[in-house]
Amino acid sequence: MFKDTLTRRHILSHTLAGGVAGASYLGLTGQLSAEATGKAGKAEGPKLKIYDDNWMNREKCDIQLIEWLDQQRITGAAIYHFGTGGHHHVGIECAKQERRSSVFGITASSQEYDNYVQLVTERPAVLRYYNVVFGDIYLLNEKLLPTFDVVTLFHLCEFRGPQTDAYGGLTDLAVANLLTDKTRPGGHILFYTGSFAFEPAKAVIAQWEKQRRVERVGEYKSVLVYRKTA
Numbered sequence: 001m002f003k004d005t006l007t008r009r010h011i012l013s014h015t016l017a018g019g020v021a022g023a024s025y026l027g028l029t030g031q032l033s034a035e036a037t038g039k040a041g042k043a044e045g046p047k048l049k050i051y052d053d054n055w056m057n058r059e060k061c062d063i064q065l066i067e068w069l070d071q072q073r074i075t076g077a078a079i080y081h082f083g084t085g086g087h088h089h090v091g092i093e094c095a096k097q098e099r100r101s102s103v104f105g106i107t108a109s110s111q112e113y114d115n116y117v118q119l120v121t122e123r124p125a126v127l128r129y130y131n132v133v134f135g136d137i138y139l140l141n142e143k144l145l146p147t148f149d150v151v152t153l154f155h156l157c158e159f160r161g162p163q164t165d166a167y168g169g170l171t172d173l174a175v176a177n178l179l180t181d182k183t184r185p186g187g188h189i190l191f192y193t194g195s196f197a198f199e200p201a202k203a204v205i206a207q208w209e210k211q212r213r214v215e216r217v218g219e220y221k222s223v224l225v226y227r228k229t230a
């Protein structure tokens, strides 16, 4: 009876739970672990363009974003934040009692992601308002995104490269368009005039303004503010 009803999944979960039916004995863990770590089959294709650093200096853009939110009295908002940094300033600040804005951050750095895991393990109250994914903004999937009140595109044009093309990553314009589509009418899309890539970003923004219904609101220090009109 046991033999008849046993599936590979049952065996594996039983084993992971400390059971006696050894998956490795059955030749399963090697294969599943290879699949889970991407080592199954030939790993010859282009690899993900990661951010191999742990950015701990809070840039002006992140600091001024919090100032702008406070100036605008924006609380309880849903915010998409491109480029968390290893300091996770935006997530930590937004989670505070006086703001309670929910931040969905993305980082392409495993070190920054590790910091996040440590942060929310120590402070689950932050986790409630701050979720981070390890990913690549150029591989955004619209089906996996909700609608946001505020989107930050501070690092537009900073990190895209030939490697991104090699695996069919979105363009910077496509990223801006996609995240605008995921912004509610009346919501805000923010850029960073202090970015080292602001010159190319300006050209992208000019195209974006023609392709989406947005209006330039003005600047808060080095944060360039747009509103989605419809």
Ligand SMILES: C[S@@+](CC[C@H](N)C(=O)[O-])C[C@H]1O[C@@H](n2cnc3c(N)ncnc32)[C@H](O)[C@@H]1O
Pocket: 049, 050, 051, 055, 057, 058, 059, 060, 061, 062, 082, 083, 084, 085, 086, 106, 107, 108, 109, 112, 135, 136, 137, 138, 154, 155, 159
């Ligand atoms: C210079 S740090 C700035 C961090 C933070 N915004 C600040 O102002 O202090 C750049 C950030 O962009 C993220 N990043 C770089 N390339 C990325 C990509 N392709 N997709 C998502 N995030 C990326 C890095 O992981 C890092 O968090």
